[in-house]
Amino acid sequence: MCNNMLHLSMTHYRYHFDRMKYLDFVDTEYEPAPSDLLCEFLVETDETMEFDVAAGAVAAESSVGTWTELTTMRSYVEKLHATVYEIDGSRIKVAYPVELFEPGNMANIMSSVCGNVFGLKGLKHLKLDDIHYPEVLTESFMGPKYGIDGVRKVLKIPERPFVGTIIKPKLGLVTEDHAEVAYESWAGGCDVVKDDENLSSQSFNGFEKRLDATLKARDKAEKETGERKVYMINVTAETNEMVRRAKLVENAGGEYIMFDIITCGNSGFQTLREADLDLVLHAHRAGHGAFTLDPKHGVSMKVIARNTRLMGADQLHVGTAVGKMKEGEEEVLDNIECLTSEMHGVRTAMPVASGGLYPAVVPPLLKIFGYNVVVQAGGGVHGHPDGTYKGATAMRQAIAAVMEGITLQEYAEKHEELRKALEIWQTPT
């Protein structure tokens, strides 16, 4: 039993692992079954572990294996092992028999494929870069209730990108001022007004009072503009409280809620979705950058995007490529693909661009996103020199210019709001 053990000095202590046991999990001749869950990992090893052994270790520790020979192993268990079926540079592809997972239980699936494996000695870096669910698993989750087609029906906007804003300052406004800023945003041209990710029910702006006041502002703006207006109120909380808040929104005539998918977590969100309310679910991804941004380590935003869609979000933040967030065009396009590509019949989810946007970046933004996008500008609306109303108008004008196929500069000649916005926030280069 000892023959295959490597005896290498780790930081302080030896780590004994069974090299051959791990290599048992590598078979590049294996052809994945249609029912297999497929994961792509990026692997980097330190000097204590060969690459193939590390690849096998990832498949082993995320399925039925461990670091040593077991007296309790059974042949019927070995049949359930995961297999490294492709190795391409630092990228490995692993196939998991679907029996390893509990259908409809995202926490369970994540605990397997992106659980303990990150901490294994011998692995310098590990990133779960992508995941592909078989139909037997996609069927076990609720998926979006509305999807892109559904949210377009709610807003009665068949083609145009949605224009949204986040109430700013992100925290601190009292309820009356919050509702007033919301009203100005809608009246000026926004379709969507959204709370920020860390506004929930603070003393200065409690949830129930805010819901009431802001929906009244919405009604007023709808009446005055003749357009549909929606409010994405943040319900993020302990699960029961989150569902209670969502029901309040439904009862009060709201159509949308937002929640923080990363900080509330998979189990809380699944419960919210399973409440099956008549509400569009908008997922904010605050916190993702702690594990998505390192190209070599963590979990990619693609995985978060596929999972969030699968669990049932109708909309998800995917970066901007042009604003204050780090992701570039390629990452953003990948994220969009995860929300909109074929997924065994699961509805699509609407990509949301948010973070440091302003009118001048709208043309490059729409070039990347196309028109299926919620364009959310916070500071880029409320920072307009003539205030929120004009800031919302300027954003709407920027989108109109792109849809009419003319430059912002040309459009701005006859639209003062856009002109002023372009003066303070210049065209990106």
Add this chain to the structure above:
Amino acid sequence: MCNNMLHLSMTHYRYHFDRMKYLDFVDTEYEPAPSDLLCEFLVETDETMEFDVAAGAVAAESSVGTWTELTTMRSYVEKLHATVYEIDGSRIKVAYPVELFEPGNMANIMSSVCGNVFGLKGLKHLKLDDIHYPEVLTESFMGPKYGIDGVRKVLKIPERPFVGTIIKPKLGLVTEDHAEVAYESWAGGCDVVKDDENLSSQSFNGFEKRLDATLKARDKAEKETGERKVYMINVTAETNEMVRRAKLVENAGGEYIMFDIITCGNSGFQTLREADLDLVLHAHRAGHGAFTLDPKHGVSMKVIARNTRLMGADQLHVGTAVGKMKEGEEEVLDNIECLTSEMHGVRTAMPVASGGLYPAVVPPLLKIFGYNVVVQAGGGVHGHPDGTYKGATAMRQAIAAVMEGITLQEYAEKHEELRKALEIWQTPT
């Protein structure tokens, strides 16, 4: 308004931010109020942002600020700003007025202090390295129901480290074999038998049948050994299902449950704790390595440890320093400190050492942990050449040797189980 803007070329697009706006959030003369929430970040900037500006950006974007001047700002909001009150090399300390947060809502607090800030352009790396809650917030969470004193009473073990095992293979055993391995573990000397993090309710070993069969095995082992034995069954699932499973355990006479704090998430766990069942809550941390292991980026395990204790886990995995997981002694000691130090009267939580343990590493392990620890060995029990029963006995003997103050080698002279374990898994160097 434009005077303070830096115009620097980012990857593809310019990012306009208001340098002075961010510097407004730095005041190293500020003395934090007792009610402030305090966070320590490690910050690294790229060439586009000065360090002080970046420090201010972290405090701004995690409280009431944004990248541009706002027409909607109010003086009463500015009073709520966070303050960088200390800068020491790459470490900054930020004080947050407690009004920024909703008490008792962990997702809300995390969305603020470790939300969007990770993705800000200009920051090369950002790590939330530690967090200190004021009493007004610690009071708003339930905290552990048992804590170290409580779990020692449940197990009737006043001083000795608990000896635990994880059923291995981690996935795949059918219920009868699972229960049999559990029985052998308890009969051989384990106090605790734990499911692995990715066993929930799969087709081969459904939750309810497993609960029933394994508690029967526990009863048998208790009767035969005259010792208390506990089963930590994994209830991880969508929130309502997780709570339903927990209630089944309580009704069936179980004393413990386990759950995956990272993959189920804050909101689901808070709901589980608020069900306030008579069950010890054991938190597994599968997935943490995606964001805790990079010394420069993400969220530290210290933060997870403090949060998990605060929300109410009685036990939490904190690394081993001597096994197959990456963390060294210093990190593990930090994690233990987070579970056991004074926290405005919140009960302590029991540290759990798990991951690649075996008898030979028990002496250095207990030197690090002391006796308040659950020593969990999976492969180190079930990989024993004479099987699970003897493997459990060998682990118990290793702990007895340390408590009697003699070397394992000496103890092994009269204890064959330990001797055989030491032969296949050598003393660490």
